[in-house]
Amino acid sequence: MGRYVLRRLLQLVPVLIGTTFLIYLLVWTIPGDPFAGKCGDRACPDSYITAMREKYNLDDSLLVQYGKYLASLVQGDFGETFSGIEVSELIANAYPVTLKLALVALVIEAVIGLVAGVLTGLRSGSFLDNLVLVSTLFLIAIPVFVTGFVLQITLGLRWGIIDPTVSAAANLSELIVPGFVLGSLSMAYVTRLTRTSIAENRRSDYVRTAVAKGLAPRRVVGVHLMRNSAIPVVTFLGVNLGELMGGAIVTEGIFNIRGIGGLVFGAILTKEVATVTGVVTLLVIVYLLMNLLVDVLYAVLDPRIRYD
């Protein structure tokens, strides 16, 4: 197992270099000069444009620019925004917030989704099953920004139960509603996945054997059935953390959460390559690590799977 994990970690390096290059290339190809719109309805002075291009290596060819970026990145320097703020400072401010939001969303979707999935899977065809089916379909059908605005306006403005936006500190309590909004779509998927998996495995041979052996129903469901049904759900949840972080941009905009979504969006509009590449590279790392974690968990959940 240890060697397997090590090998996977080493594989991260070429993947990271490849992704940073792709991201750099993509931002670089966005049309428009980053300094063309900087001075409003007046062209910026040539001296300003020349100085800025020189400072940010924009006169070099793409490969040279990327090489310089990578060289400083290896030394831990993420570069500067055009307004002279360290990208590392922006990331240090925004990353924990988005991570917190994504984790809140993940916990909400996992808890509610799993509970609803297990309950309906055990009683498939019941009234509860149909009710959950309808509500999950409803959640899947509604775009996130609708859920977000509806909750913000009803809970925040009309009833005054919550603040309509999240403060700069982004306390856990403030993130519950945005986390629910962010996780709502995935919550519906988790419910459907769990339900299908449980309903399927309930009829399998090993469950019948366990029941025939006279095991307590709680042990049959809690240990044998759950453990085997968890594999597709764990895969989904693992990959989902990265998705939640990368997809938080809409939720962050609605609730004014100072996370990475807004940071990347603003940076793309102004063609700030350093910010986009820095943030997205870290996102890629989250994806890769979560994938690794999921693969390791497979072996824990299913004894038949062995690495090495």
Next chain:
Amino acid sequence: MRSRRVAAWLAVPVSVALLASACGGSEESGGEAGDATISIYGTEPENPLVPGNTTEVGGGRVVDALFTGLVEYDPRTAEPRNAVAESIETTDSKVYTITLKNGWTFHDGTPVTAQSFADAWNYTAYSPNAQQSASFFAQIEGFDQVNTPDPDGADGPQQAPQPPAQEMSGLRVVDDRTLEVTLAEPFAVFPTQLGYSAFSPLPEAFFADQEAFEANPIGNGPFTFESRQPNANIMLSRYEDYTGDPKPSVSNVEFRIYEAVEAAYADVVAGNLDFLEIIPPSALAGNLYQTDLPDRSSSQTYLGLQTVTFPVYDPRFQNPELRKAISMAIDRDAVNQQIFNGLKPPADGYVAPNVPGRAENQCGELCTYQPQRAKQMFDATGFQGPIELTSNVDAGNAEWMQATCTTISNALGRECRFVPVPTFGEFRTAINAGEMNAIYRSGWVADYPSIENFLNPLYRTGGSSNDGGYSNPAVDAKLAQADAATSTEQADQLYQEAERMALQDMPAIPVYFQSVQAGWSERLRSVTVTQFRELDLYSVEVG
């Protein structure tokens, strides 16, 4: 059973958290009127907070609170009045003697002297310093010795030559309180211009350590810099030794950065944010904001104008008759009523309302909707193909541009097509490069309140924002004559004549005057929105 118990355990912290966040909202609203903090909507500054390098709104409103120039503008009428200057005297509009008031200090305690102004202006004008506002000093004698143009533009391989001098010869510090400014050509509007933030003084600390200054800006304005968290907020506090008059009554100001204006609006309605000067379209629809914010909102025009400009360098748009025909084909009233709920009045000239020196209805019937006459004129020009209008669409311009297009094609019977461009950066790239091949959106917000600011940069040959390439020697001559006038009244008359002359060529079509809809929390009293669409920080009170 276990799952139910888990749910119960979860319910406790969730409900506690909900309660806590519900209480959080009301905590901030207390506080004495004397030491109150007010929070104002802000956007992330695009540049370090240095006055000569800040040209956008997000940094501009912070710089305006941190610095006071020689001149400031009345919040309601936009009329200039002396601030740091005690007097500004001239006999020929060419040599100005500026006397400073006694006792002004920077936030670090050092005095504001004539040298502080001379150093700041020389720094901003010197081209190797690469400041955005360098061109504002172009009128001062010796500017061409400190600011050398790039021979082949920023894109070319050649470098701009090193300027021969570091200081403009037209700036002479007579003593600590007297500055003598000599202009290259007479310029009557110069005293008005002095209130623009690029003309702010800079303390010695700026020249000693610029990076430290950017991290902790030191100005001479009514508020001092406290702290800044990027993408979250900028905190200012009242400068207790502020010499100017009036003095602000609120003691702390927080510029809170929002990514989306909808979130800021929700905060104003809930009382979490004190002031917002942009009401989002969702709340403008059906005037919802007036119910959401009863007696806590305002709507007024400010010193801004929206136009569509012809790329005159494109041979298809060189006929003035065609340009006038399209202007008369725009039903400005219909666009205003249907798109803006009647909040943005149709433009009747090139100069926004309340600008000192402005005359009413300069455009006359050329800006009046006359579909039949427009069609006759248009058909006579023999213009081929569809009419195309273009704009960036990242700031909500698509709707009115499309509506304008519709009224044009209804009147002229020729297809009018709206071509969207995704970002402002991309849009400006094409404009700067002179590669426009469609009629494009152009806006103008005054840098300083003068009719001159709406004409010289835009319609004079080679003007700093004359992107369409319009050139008429008669207009140039009239503008030069106005610049050289010895009194403001005489200058204004001549500028008005130049405006009428330019309108006869219609290089750009005035469409509507900009307006600002502001909303504020229940705590604020005596709210005034300035002619530069900022909250007047001097007069606002917390009740």
